[in-house]
Amino acid sequence: MTLHANRRTVLKAGVAGLGLAGVAPVLAACSGDSIPGGGGEPAAEYEQGSAALEVELGPEIEGVNYPEDYAGPRHRELEPFGDGQTEFSVIGRSIPGLSYLENYYANLVEEKTGVKIAYQDVPLGEDGQTTVNAMLSGGDLPDAIMCGMELFSPSQVAIYGEMGMFIPVDELIDRLAPHVRDMFETFPEMRSLFTAPDGRMYAVPSMNDCYHCKSSGVRTWINSDLVPADAHPQTLAEFESLMTELKDHPDRTGSGAVVTTTSTTVPNLFNFFLGSFLPVSTTHLLLDDGKVVWGPSQEGYREGLSWIQKQFRAGLFSTDMFALTDEQLKRLGDANGGPSFLVTHGGSQGSFTSVNDPSQERSPASIMVPLAPMEGPDGVRTCDWDWYQIGSPNFVITSSCEDPETMIRWADHQFELGMTVAMGAGEQGVGWDFADEGAMGINGAQAVYTRIPNDLDNQLWWEWGPYYKSEDQRHGEAVPQDTLTIEGTLYEAGKAYEPYRIPKESKLPLLVFTTDEAAQVGEFETNLGQHLEQFFAAIGTGRADVDDDAAWQEFQDGFTSIGVDTFLEIQQTAYDRQFG
Template structure:
């Protein structure tokens, strides 16, 4: 597998980030989608009024009226061609009967995607129709943040499809539109008509609860991507190992040791060209520094900086430990060890530094993975990126480390909702359910069997050292039009991902990324109880937090750069007090209180 990484390409539309405000979503995504870009019950009146007239909308116990779908799902026979390692948890390959005897057509809204191309002519689309007997009338909307604008217009006009797929409906929107009758509760449909979704709920015991809104309903089919290395991706720091070896230095384990290494990179000419052209540490504006450095002082999951302390929601950016992290980063900057451009430059500018022709000049960088700062060439065993290794979470002044770990990133919702316009909701749910079957996953991800991928042979070893399950063939990704570009639904469990063949003759970055993440961060990960789980905000809460989080995020990031770059003196108590007063005046207490109430409504 190759490049589903910097952003671990989400099935959702828009920036590839975690889907909920509690999990580090981008501020633009959060505020523009919190309640459907301001679409309220009044604006959506025509459709919602029509939906409400059905009588059963909003009830998880509503009777399912879909005589075309077979209860229990289609007949399913295991595929004996596939070998699984002992203890394997994840999708299984099977042969399934057609979902319906007579072809059924569903109208499905999807985002435009270059990799998919024409949804109707796409190779996987045609294969899946042949194997389900469900024809899709695709309605394509613009990708990115503009998709929700189009979707809102559709809802307001009453012209909604049977299904929205890969439109990133937040938990707040699911609750809003579900309670108003637009989205169909899926609880009973899943219980009575699915095979693979129930497997997911068994394999991931938290999944059902995470997908259940505060009204007791499930409004979205799950998307599972249990990516081990993604759980710590927003804090990874990389360092050029050959320079450490040349200078006779060990991997730094503490803040003091890291500072000493950067000084040596600056002063001791580690690239040996006689020039002082080394850049000790550099990042880009999209790769936050606080997620790494604050972890030596406190647990800091990153924007919007929400955490749990003994069941109480709190923020990290107004704590004394945050100030200590700012002090340390300012100390690096004042010594010329941290590049000023880190706060303003784009990723492609950073990659030009990482790809510097001739002698390497980049010593360390805070990015998601190697492809964020260098050309990722899997075919070259001597490619420069292979010499960068992960710096572990550094010990702080008291010897502690607080590595972030996303415990709730494996299972997300919002990618597949069924509307009240759908006459065959059980067929729609079964059509979604079939996408969790292993061969369907492989075809949607890597193209045709024995062309883009194959099943692993007995004795072939996966990334985790166990029996492999599958391997890609040739260069991934497949050509446009042959796969779904990581859209649709999926069940990529941790065992599935680590079941990719680790071919020593054709190494990809998946195995070292797994190994680096495990060695550098897994041992230091914080307890699950400190991470704020996904929340279901009601309409008013979502509107309020959307505005607050945007305001606070802008100011916190701006202030961080000013303190680090010395424009504000982090050692000046008056400057620090002014900062604290400003973030409080901007609504920190209100922001925390709203999230506390939403947390208690869901989890208490």
């Protein structure tokens, strides 16, 4: 029974345990040292970018219309280099509708590289993590793993790399991967963000520089049925009086919440308004002149919360938001006659409506329009901007790969423009094609390629392979000019926030931690975040008063007792090591 009680943790261990049992004969045959990565020898010193390039970029293919100052992958000739015989094992993800054997993109990669790959697939999400862990601990390593965006955090890659399980790829890239190297030269941050504490790089990072994602953490929408574009509030004072006036407006759908959001996004909504008092960040961590600081303890935070508390007391902010589920918010958004709220948070329109097509008339996705950050009482007008959300550690080569040079070139070929587009859009001429001159991309500049609406059955890998999508590449997708699209409206939303973004020097990048640091930060993050959210809920429901000095002190002391000082110290150490 106690066993049953412990089933979850035991299961996890059990899966790993069974994995080990499965390869027991292999282990018995080798000495302990020969378990892949078991040697644990530290990687040799290497200065990134120092090796000379041995493989040249292929010549550019003419006829592609790039916008002016285009920075990103280009369409080039690709020379197959593999022998077509040796089979490499690569882990991908199992996705409904994707069968690697007949997959169009998988065959295209084989044709362009001449490398034969036996794909193994692991499930998406947490299950995939467990499966891969069992493989890693069992020593049953493939040649390479395509991690996608969530299988390994940068810290995990670094730790496994330093243990010797993944090999360093920096020197290989510098010598053999002209496309990746080209990306590093255009975007030097792609190197520094994914460098391990020991100075080496253990994964080929893929770039996915999503412009509109940079402000999605604070993106807030306002109902254009009641607030026309020219009447958007510019200051918090204007916002307050406008909301008070519209609260009981006869044209309103229903009489429910004026400002609401879901329980999990309350901090996002608060951050949007707090940005009118001081610079804030989704992680609550900021840089002040190279020093990592805890946002909620900064000057201005209390005034901001006090303003928010006032809105709850006035009934403009709805206390329901602390328990609202995603479905409930969508129901409010899909109400007959238009969304029943006036203001809500949402990374995209899909957060608050199920009719997520802005081209449809009277779709909540077109009624709700982005609300730009407003000016606070002291003239502050900022918003969070995720400067460093530009890529992920995407492709690792394991220590049991006998020919890492071929693997790195295999990944490199996919950084070419045509390959990167084909990964997400299938065959050229069927799923996409290069755009004609004059076609407009998402950002209004010349489009590079255009998607063709076709049934792309088993043609794609979506974003589950190595790719190179710079901001210009992403914006190079042609959009129809006469109708609203999701990508187009989100681009406009990004534009509305950009003027107020926090400076890059204030944003703390996603850091790479050592094993000991990583063991601690997770717990701190959870506890600090929950303490903060509980206080938000307390002031929202009137159980605490921001303006009461004792309550404020208790709130701040809570952070101290959780260990915010140690937490900041760890962040500082990691930051100085990586960017200092």
